[in-house]
Amino acid sequence: EAQVTQNPRYLITVTGKKLTVTCSQNMNHEYMSWYRQDPGLGLRQIYYSMNVEVTDKGDVPEGYKVSRKEKRNFPLILESPSPNQTSLYFCASVIAVGGYNEQFFGPGTRLTVL
Amino acid sequence: RKEVEQDPGPFNVPEGATVAFNCTYSNSASQSFFWYRQDCRKEPKLLMSVYSSGNEDGRFTAQLNRASQYISLLIRDSKLSDSATYLCVVNRGTNAGKSTFGDGTTLTVKP
Numbered sequence: 001e002a003q004v005t006q007n008p009r010y011l012i013t014v015t016g017k018k019l020t021v022t023c024s025q026n027m028n029h030e031y032m033s034w035y036r037q038d039p040g041l042g043l044r045q046i047y048y049s050m051n052v053e054v055t056d057k058g059d060v061p062e063g064y065k066v067s068r069k070e071k072r073n074f075p076l077i078l079e080s081p082s083p084n085q086t087s088l089y090f091c092a093s094v095i096a097v098g099g100y101n102e103q104f105f106g107p108g109t110r111l112t113v114l
Numbered sequence: 115r116k117e118v119e120q121d122p123g124p125f126n127v128p129e130g131a132t133v134a135f136n137c138t139y140s141n142s143a144s145q146s147f148f149w150y151r152q153d154c155r156k157e158p159k160l161l162m163s164v165y166s167s168g169n170e171d172g173r174f175t176a177q178l179n180r181a182s183q184y185i186s187l188l189i190r191d192s193k194l195s196d197s198a199t200y201l202c203v204v205n206r207g208t209n210a211g212k213s214t215f216g217d218g219t220t221l222t223v224k225p
Binding site: 048 | 146148155156157158160163169201203205211212213214215216217218223
């Protein structure tokens with residue numbers, strides 16, 4: 001089954017404690033993205049990756065890091081989480097073939113930073 | 115001004131009604147456009163792409179007006195199951211990875 005998985009689904013942590021949210025896709029897509037979703041602010045793109053070892057900043061990259069060492073995985077790293085990073089995070093894997101483009105989202109990770 | 119703006123609603127309509135959502139974008143270099151649907155904080159899912167010539171998928175019709183920089187979604191014969199938040203999405207340039215989402219328009223279809 002084609003899917004995007006994220007782990008953990010829920011996480012409560014404390015300020016400053018490094019954490020990683022994993023994202024994996026089994027569709028062999030080149031493009032992957034991370035978003036955060038906050039009430040009243042919609043989904044905002046944090047980082048995206050066009051292929052292995054190729055990443056670029058989205059609209060709200062501050063406080064986040066990503067890596068793309070292999071095609072299927074695109075982890076999101078918070079080196080020193082702060083309360084303003086409390087949010088719902090979505091990873092997406094993107095198919096872009098010819099004129100067709102579709103983002104497949106993972107189920108989301110609800111993060112609370114105390 | 116936000117790069118992609120939608121009327122947040124909420125839109126409350128009876129079953130069978132026709133409802134239209136609009137979305138405006140500010141970056142004239144935007145290349146591709148989409149409507150996604152999101153149910154109650156679940157993951158968004160593609161509803162339909164929006165093409166310059168307009169496109170239809172069953173009860174759903176999407177239109178793009180590049181001159182005025184807006185996108186529309188028309189839902190005919192609304193069903194209870196259409197209740198959701200509809201997200202307008204714009205990709206800048208030809209980069210498939212760089213996307214901007216609108217804040218979403220919430221639709222509630224009532225019996």
